[in-house]
Amino acid sequence: MATSVSTTQRPTAQDFLELVERGKRGRLKLYVGFAAGVGKTWRMLEEAHALARRGVDVVGALIETHGRAETAALIGDLEVVPRRKIEYRGVAVEELDLEAVLARAPAVAIVDEIPHTNVPGSRNRKRYQDVLDLLGAGVNVIGALNIQHLESLNDLIARNTGVTVRETVPDSFVEQADQIVNLDLAVEDLVERLRTGKIYPPDKIPWALEHFFRDANLATLRELSLREVAESLDRSAAQRVPLGAPAQRASGRVMVCLSSNPPHALALLRRGSRMAGRLNTDWYVVYVETPREAPARIDAEAQRHLLANVDKARELGAEVVRLKSSDPAAALIDFARAHRVSDVIVGRTNLPWWRRLGRGTVLERLVREGEGLDLHVVSFFEEEPRA
Known part of the structure; x- marks a missing residue:
């Protein structure tokens, strides 16, 4: 499946809408960032409202605001499918209600935090598998994840940042995306957002600054994110051979x-x-x-x-x-x-x-x-x- 990647200009709702109109299988668009707080959920919600204004049937299948008031306010009148509540070890846990979204059958579903591991008792073990079920049912998905959750980068990130990421998605999932949008932000701006309480609650800020949000870690993750998206663009270009052009030798x-x-x-x-x-x-x-x-x-x-x-x-x-x-x-x-x-x-x-x-x-x-x-x-x- 060909992948369209954008890093220099901001794709519009019309770009994704054109992809939606091709084929019966659902199309996948991913917003990729290098850390929490770069604006993935915000951009997805903006696009959801833009699609809704064009008459597209779009719902929020799973939107995670992380307690950010500005993000919660942006949901506005967007239809949100209620989460499914599952009791696990005496605690009620809320998960994406896959069955409800499939029954609702929207044209486009917004799915946040794709690397998430579902609670035992869910239909699928991982949320990305929920997304695959939606795509198979013809539902188009706009989703979000951070680059450190890519399975093949797990060891590399652990060596360079000292952080072991437990929740991952296979590279084969990301390769299915029809559009990948890299959300870039200067490390200094991201740290400033963290310090002013726009990413985590005040009690979590000191710990984040001492661990994951160190400048060196963020710089490494930002570089990896930019490189991965660029390589996706190269792979996509290699797959698109103009009509009449000589066939290239397949790599081993x-x-x-x-x-x-x-x-x-x-x-x-x-x-x-x-x-x-x-x-x-x-x-x-x-x-x-x-x-x-x-x-x-x-x-x-x-x-x-x-x-x-x-x-x-x-x-x-x-x-x-x-x-x-x-x-x-x-x-x-x-x-x-x-x-x-x-x-x-x-x-x-x-x-x-x-x-x-x-x-x-x-x-x-x-x-x-x-x-x-x-x-x-x-x-x-x-x-x-x-x-």
Whole structure:
């Protein structure tokens, strides 16, 4: 799906309306920022009112004001679907009422805080999955998220800011967006907004300034946000080939090599997702089951981690392949050559030297025998370990 990205000029309601009129599946527009307070909810509400003035049936499916009076006032006469109340551990929790929005069937739904994790008992585990259901039902969605919630950036952000983001969305979700609007703001202006109480209540401001809202953190996140949107624009331009122009050679695919129970599987998967996104290509996660790793022979914990890693890989947009072989290196090389793989991602082994005697580790053999393959070895320095 092609992605239209705007960073220099402000898209109008008419821009999005033109996208709405194409096709039966709902269209997705995302407002992306680098931190809370850059104005995502405000801009969504402004666009909602602009669409309503044009006669478009638009509702607020989930609007999060974070207690900001100015944002709450901007809702005005916009129709808002009441939230669903779910009791969890004795506490009433409010969530997006997906069933009510689907029954209402508006032309456009506004959905805030897309990376949010739904309370147990909801139809979907994550709010972005609610958005996918709305799109599948033909409802167009305008949503918002911050760049640090992008799954493939999780390890990079943890290393550079010291902040571990728990709620993420897969890159494959963002890649489905028809429009991505980057909301940029000078770091100094954002910090001033925080100090004057326009982002968090007064009691939370000192903590925010000492932790997430440090100048260095914000500068890093702002740079990442600008870069990600620019790369999305590059990928979109590469996909649009003018009629009659010579076809360009497709880039090779990416393959992530996964063992049965690697301690840093998430880092490998995120690296694969990110590389595939930059190359605008498909990617595989390949696990080679050796005779000693047959399901009946590995312990229950390793089997559980393997299944969880497979689910995460599919969530991130990979095609998961399970091979059986007594020679993992040969199986991986054969698969790569048969499926036009150009880039192979592996983790650095920590095996002691006495366990590497003989034919060598899978990594060593990929180096020796993987002629024509670009090998990317992930060191996991300060990467997030397995939970």
